[in-house]
Amino acid sequence: MAKGKKRISIHDLAAELGFSVSTISRALNNAIDVSDATKAQVWALAEKLNYQPNNLAASLRSGRSNMLGVIVPHINGAFFPAVVHGIEKLASKAGFNVMICQSSEEVDREKKHINALLKAQVDGVLVSMSNTTLDFAHFEQVRRKGIPLVFFDRMPELPNVCGVVLDDYLGAYQVTKHLIEQGCRRIAHLAGPQHLNITFNRHQGYHDALLAHGLPYDAALVVPLANSRENGGVAAMRHLLESNIQLDAVFSAYDFAAAGALQVMMESGIQVPKTMALAGFSNEPFTTMVRPRLTSVDQRGELMGEAAVQLFLQLLKRTDTFTGQRIVLKPMLMVRDSSLHGQLAQTAKNQQ
Amino acid sequence: MAKGKKRISIHDLAAELGFSVSTISRALNNAIDVSDATKAQVWALAEKLNYQPNNLAASLRSGRSNMLGVIVPHINGAFFPAVVHGIEKLASKAGFNVMICQSSEEVDREKKHINALLKAQVDGVLVSMSNTTLDFAHFEQVRRKGIPLVFFDRMPELPNVCGVVLDDYLGAYQVTKHLIEQGCRRIAHLAGPQHLNITFNRHQGYHDALLAHGLPYDAALVVPLANSRENGGVAAMRHLLESNIQLDAVFSAYDFAAAGALQVMMESGIQVPKTMALAGFSNEPFTTMVRPRLTSVDQRGELMGEAAVQLFLQLLKRTDTFTGQRIVLKPMLMVRDSSLHGQLAQTAKNQQ
DNA sequence: GTGAAAGCGCTAACAA
DNA sequence: TTGTTAGCGCTTTCAC
Numbered sequence: 001m002a003k004g005k006k007r008i009s010i011h012d013l014a015a016e017l018g019f020s021v022s023t024i025s026r027a028l029n030n031a032i033d034v035s036d037a038t039k040a041q042v043w044a045l046a047e048k049l050n051y052q053p054n055n056l057a058a059s060l061r062s063g064r065s066n067m068l069g070v071i072v073p074h075i076n077g078a079f080f081p082a083v084v085h086g087i088e089k090l091a092s093k094a095g096f097n098v099m100i101c102q103s104s105e106e107v108d109r110e111k112k113h114i115n116a117l118l119k120a121q122v123d124g125v126l127v128s129m130s131n132t133t134l135d136f137a138h139f140e141q142v143r144r145k146g147i148p149l150v151f152f153d154r155m156p157e158l159p160n161v162c163g164v165v166l167d168d169y170l171g172a173y174q175v176t177k178h179l180i181e182q183g184c185r186r187i188a189h190l191a192g193p194q195h196l197n198i199t200f201n202r203h204q205g206y207h208d209a210l211l212a213h214g215l216p217y218d219a220a221l222v223v224p225l226a227n228s229r230e231n232g233g234v235a236a237m238r239h240l241l242e243s244n245i246q247l248d249a250v251f252s253a254y255d256f257a258a259a260g261a262l263q264v265m266m267e268s269g270i271q272v273p274k275t276m277a278l279a280g281f282s283n284e285p286f287t288t289m290v291r292p293r294l295t296s297v298d299q300r301g302e303l304m305g306e307a308a309v310q311l312f313l314q315l316l317k318r319t320d321t322f323t324g325q326r327i328v329l330k331p332m333l334m335v336r337d338s339s340l341h342g343q344l345a346q347t348a349k350n351q352q
Numbered sequence: 353m354a355k356g357k358k359r360i361s362i363h364d365l366a367a368e369l370g371f372s373v374s375t376i377s378r379a380l381n382n383a384i385d386v387s388d389a390t391k392a393q394v395w396a397l398a399e400k401l402n403y404q405p406n407n408l409a410a411s412l413r414s415g416r417s418n419m420l421g422v423i424v425p426h427i428n429g430a431f432f433p434a435v436v437h438g439i440e441k442l443a444s445k446a447g448f449n450v451m452i453c454q455s456s457e458e459v460d461r462e463k464k465h466i467n468a469l470l471k472a473q474v475d476g477v478l479v480s481m482s483n484t485t486l487d488f489a490h491f492e493q494v495r496r497k498g499i500p501l502v503f504f505d506r507m508p509e510l511p512n513v514c515g516v517v518l519d520d521y522l523g524a525y526q527v528t529k530h531l532i533e534q535g536c537r538r539i540a541h542l543a544g545p546q547h548l549n550i551t552f553n554r555h556q557g558y559h560d561a562l563l564a565h566g567l568p569y570d571a572a573l574v575v576p577l578a579n580s581r582e583n584g585g586v587a588a589m590r591h592l593l594e595s596n597i598q599l600d601a602v603f604s605a606y607d608f609a610a611a612g613a614l615q616v617m618m619e620s621g622i623q624v625p626k627t628m629a630l631a632g633f634s635n636e637p638f639t640t641m642v643r644p645r646l647t648s649v650d651q652r653g654e655l656m657g658e659a660a661v662q663l664f665l666q667l668l669k670r671t672d673t674f675t676g677q678r679i680v681l682k683p684m685l686m687v688r689d690s691s692l693h694g695q696l697a698q699t700a701k702n703q704q
Numbered sequence: 705g706t707g708a709a710a711g712c713g714c715t716a717a718c719a720a
Numbered sequence: 721t722t723g724t725t726a727g728c729g730c731t732t733t734c735a736c
Contacts, residue, residue: 007497009712009713009714010713010714011713011714019722019723020722020723020724021713021714021715021723022714022715022716022722022723022724022725023721023722023723025713025714025715025716026715026721026722029715033721033722034721034722035721035722038721038722050493050496052470052471052497053471053713053714054412054471054473054712054713054714055471055472055473055714056408056411056412056417056472056473056712056713056714057412057712057713057714057715057728058713058714058715059408059714059728060406060408060409060412060712060713060714060715060728060729060730061713061714061715061716061727061728062714062715062716062728063715063728065408067472074433075427075433075436076430076433078428081426081427081428081433084427084454085454085456088453088454092464097451097468097472098453099449099451099452100451100452101440101450102436102437102440104437112444116449118404119404119405119406119407120407120408120419120449121406121407121408141402144402145359145404230637230640230641256637259641262641263641266643285582285608285638286637286638286641286642288582289582289611289614289615289638289641289642290638290641290642290643291618291642291643361728361729361730362729362730363729363730371706371707372706372707372708373707373708373729373730373731374706374707374708374709374731374732375705375706375707377729377730377731377732378705378706378731378732381731385705385706386705386706387705387706390705390706405729405730406728406729406730407730408728408729408730409712409728409729409730409731410729410730410731411712411730412711412712412713412714412728412729412730412731413711413712413729413730413731413732414712414730414731414732415712
């Protein structure tokens with residue numbers, strides 16, 4: 001009977017039962033070639049002695065850590081938490097543990113996390129880039145080691161990278177088209193950073209929808225956001241109003257910035273959506289709490305997380321991890337009061 | 353020159369430079385007793401060959417994984433992300449990597465995560481319990497192994513457990529006192545589960561503040577929330593209104609539920625705060641986006657995360673990890689429009 | 705300042 | 721069905 005504080009290992013179990021360590025190992029792993037009687041004995045003793053397997057040793061030996069590294073820019077708002085949830089759901093089903101890291105939108109932290117994950121011998125890395133990531137050498141490092149690398153949402157425009165993205169272009173196109181159909185003709189866009197695929201595509205969708213409907217693209221109507229938060233939207237909207245440009249709608253690349261814009265509109269006595277329509281992007285929960293409720297685009301966060309894991313699992317089977325596969329998810333336009341420029345607001349009641 | 357795909361180890365470095373593996377190990381760890389010249393050589397070659405240390409091996413051998421396990425109920429809303437941020441900040445400064453796990457408010461997942469973390473040989477575990485956790489055996493398992501265990505926010509009422517909590521009692525007391533000072537006399541409370549310390553204490557603070565100010569505690573004014581979200585608040589508020597009980601204020605144990613209550617009030621034509629004051633708890637970002645802005649209590653999330661890590665680091669130094677130390681953080685009352693029952697709403701403008 | 709050697713706890717050939 | 725054996729890559733005494 002093992003006494004003292006020493007943590008017990010399969011050797012202790014082996015000694016106690018008179019089996020070899022390999023039999024113990026096999027029994028604990030429920031291998032096919034161990035008799036049920038033996039398994040029962042081993043499991044009983046393991047339970048009794050409170051045996052705790054050591055993954056470090058198993059991983060070191062087997063070369064598989066069953067750990068999945070995930071790097072997200074942040075976990076504020078609803079989107080990235082939803083993605084993470086989707087990732088964890090599918091990953092744990094596939095027997096993987098997930099290590100979540102936040103880059104806090106800093107490329108240096110992103111690099112550090114990549115390094116830490118590699119040192120920890122993760123079996124794969126899922127990344128959504130920080131918005132300060134301009135070179136991609138640290139990602140190459142992962143690929144060079146033959147470790148599956150999957151991007152989600154924010155991915156670099158490089159050949160042969162795998163990833164799952166939302167069709168941001170389509171989402172923005174649909175929002176803009178919707179605003180046009182509501183009778184809006186002077187639609188402003190609060191734009192995110194153009195070096196990121198997501199916000200670049202949102203801008204493109206806006207641009208193309210205008211042209212497709214015979215409206216001019218006016219650069220004066222496009223205001224870059226200093227940040228994606230409320231105060232970014234406040235500043236951009238103030239700038240827009242101060243410029244005295246004609247305006248009957250605003251499409252913000254982010255919901256939080258849209259909330260800031262809404263605040264400025266309210267303070268300026270502008271009626272939303274009657275005088276000015278408004279739409280955001282992300283379908284944050286607060287969009288149904290503010291008045292008027294905010295029209296937005298759902299980003300399918302959970303689905304994206306699941307798709308990313310699926311892609312990873314696929315890559316794991318292959319020898320070449322540079323297949324350049326992409327999964328593109330369809331966005332969902334959520335029409336709410338804030339964009340019903342040309343209709344009675346009641347119409348949206350059922351769609352909230 | 354190592355060629356091929358084989359990952360290189362300290363043995364390769366040793367062979368290449370003609371040193372022993374121990375010297376390489378020491379050099380890489382920047383040990384005091386290796387000559388600078390040797391270190392320089394080793395580092396240069398490591399860089400050149402793209403050497404990647406293997407933490408699994410190091411941890412297995414040294415017995416320290418430098419990993420910290422964190423279990424949170426979820427990462428929705430602003431509070432837990434803030435805590436996680438605080439944890440990561442301090443932990444990474446102390447050289448620890450953080451594994452974040454979500455229990456999704458399910459005690460079974462909590463147990464699984466505890467197990468996974470123990471198998472991964474983490475050096476410590478930080479937990480905020482799920483709201484379905486009623487027995488604490490899985491936590492005992494951690495302590496029995498001598499692994500530092502620190503709770504935050506939601507902790508069990510057990511002897512000798514360490515943790516950092518907000519003074520929820522004080523926060524609720526302050527909110528209630530504030531409402532009373534605004535002239536409210538019939539203050540309802542939308543209550544969270546009473547088996548959790550946090551919501552129990554919020555209820556107590558409410559209770560005691562009433563009595564301390566000569567107001568009766570009326571059980572009919574206390575409505576249990578089915579959940580902490582918007583629809584929980586909607587249901588509870590409807591119940592309250594349908595009961596036709598006299599009412600001039602509502603204090604919700606959660607901001608999201610308060611948002612739901614606000615919605616019901618608006619739909620019922622109740623003027624907030626003139627006819628009915630409202631306050632929540634958590635200081636979610638959306639509290640400043642809704643109209644009227646929501647009075648709330650800030651939970652000091654980031655500070656709590658940092659304090660939890662500090663407690664962990666303290667515990668790490670000791671042999672007895674059952675010291676029962678507690679850190680109690682002071683809440684911050686955030687007075688906004690929704691509770692200015694007895695004043696002109698403008699007064700709050702500066703305090704938002 | 706450096707080397708030799710043992711071993712952390714486990715897995716996975718290969719034998720029997 | 722079970723045992724033997726050889727490490728996975730690193731740290732860490734104990735020598736020299």
